[in-house]
Amino acid sequence: MLADSDTRWKWGALTARRITPEGRDIELSGFLLRGRATPTARQLEEVGAEADALREMTGTEFLELLRAESYDVVVLALVGGAVQAMLHGISALGLPDRPALVTGYVGVVYEKLSDGLLLRHGADIVLANSRHDAGRFRAVYEGVGAGSDSVTEAALPFLGGARYTPEEGRDTVVFAAQPSVPLTRADRMYLLRRLVEHARLHPRREVLLKLRSRVGEQTTHVEEYPYQRLAEKLPGGLPPNFRLVYGNMGEVLDGTDLLVTVSSTAALESLHRRIPTAILTDLGIREPLGNHHFIGSGCLASWDQLDGGQRPKADPVWADRQGVAADGSYASAFDLARARVAKLLADRDLPPITPYYTATTAPGYLPGLLARYHLAPDGHPLTASNRTAAAGATGVRRVVRDTVRAAARGAYRHGVQRVAPVIRRMGEL
Incomplete structure (x- = not known):
């Protein structure tokens, strides 16, 4: 399993175990793709998903590993561009007995649907977390003339926990924060102020702000x-x-009586347990916030309504379509995925990897995307020799420009991970 952030590590590790066919033992080797969002040891411990081995490496190092070592299944728990790069890179290896390739999404898919899906096209299995998503995924693939057989309905792998039961004397409200939703300081301060005011209005109620990371740590999105x-x-x-x-979301939900968020995937975990769940409308119901995904859920509410005692009740039909399996059917949610994996392993003679994006379908897009992961347009790793060849073909100006851009990307990553947290601590927000 190759992952590039804490949340994708959690999704990838748990998915790998969920899709393992019955009767087969699993040895899960975990690899972290080195980059801006590479998680810390604390973050990995907090998500509660373990692997039998753990190593950090670059994308090209991972490809060399696949050339040297044999794996039955590779779960690509990565951002879309990295998935596409690995698909082309693995294809270029020309392995006589390649692994089955599985990918998918960490949570709610509320933006960049077509972009993210087409970047994942070419994997043997593209997991959909619900019946709703499976239909949308197939429509995108079929709409561009790409095969949709890879789309496989499943569920989020980290749903679980005991069904909600009110506890005498306990009254706990949890706000599940998101790193980049909302984005602006004013909006985030507004939500924090309302949460604190809610605590003051209800002094006997325990109000918790559940945070994804500590200051200075990075997640999938920059905070x-x-x-x-x-x-x-x-x-x-x-x-x-x-x-x-802080801590594992599932453990926090064990003592939650009301989960409040803008659009966090934690809402689906909460709904799965039938915990009262509120999706905030204070900042509007807008695509950039992701809360539009919950239209029809019965969970939309404002802080004014929550302050007044309202407790949203989820629509069961909507919840079922979103794969939260509140009716107890979650145990069978991965049956189809396990069957697909078992068939791929039994066939062994897997077909060539055929992503939708190729030098023919996206000649102005794919080469630049692959270059970000140090791969040539044909999927082979960029080397000193083919960099020199590219220089002869495109001129010194482009070589200088690409070098500067590479240095800038490195400086940006360093600034985000190291310098920005220090500035925040020293300055006034």
Whole structure:
């Protein structure tokens, strides 16, 4: 399993175990793709998904590993561009006995649907987390004339936990924060202020702000304005019944009586357990926020309504289409995926990898995308010799430009991971 962030590590590791055919033992080798969002040891421990081995490497190093070592199945738990690069890179290896390739999405797919899907096309299995998603995925592939047989309906692999039962004397509200939703400082401060005001309005209620990462750590998305720092600036400080918490989301949900979020995948975990769940409308119901995905869910509510005691009730038909399996059918959600994997392993003579994006269908897009992962347009790793050949073909100006861009990307990653957190600590938000 190759992953590039903490959330994708969690999805990939748990998916690998869920899709293993019955009766087969699994030895899960985990690899972290080195980059901006490479998780820390603490983040990996927090997500609660383990592998039998763990190594960090670049994409080209991973391809060399596949040339040297044999694997039955490779789960690509990566951003779309990285999936596409690995598909072309693995294809270029020309392995006589290649592994089956599986990919999918970490959570709610509310933006860049066609872009993300077409970048994943070419894998043997593209997992959909619900019946709703499976239909959308097939429509995109068929709409561009690409095969849709790879789309396989499953579910999020981390749903689970005990069904919600109110506990005498317990009244806990949890706000599930997201790194980049909402994006602006003003919107994030607004949500934090309303959460704190909710705690003050209900002094006997425990109000928790569930955070994904600590200041300085990176996740799938860059968090420009951490709630931890914003909380330090709130006038009057924080009430005694308000706390910032970290840890595994499932463990937090064990003691939750109301889950509040803008559009976090935690909402699906909560709904799966039948915990009252609120999707905030305070900032509008808008595509950039992702809360439009929950139209029809029965969960949309504002802070004013929650302050007044409203508890949303999820629509069961909507929940079923979204794969939260609140009716208890979750145990069979991966049956189809396991059967598909078993068939691929039994066939062994797997067909060539045929992504939709090729030098013919996307000549102005694919080469640049592959170059970001140090691959040539034909999928082979870029080497000193073919860099020199490219220089002769395209001129010195392009070589200089590409070198500067590579240096800039490195500087950006360093700034995001190292410099920005220091500036935040020193400056005033």
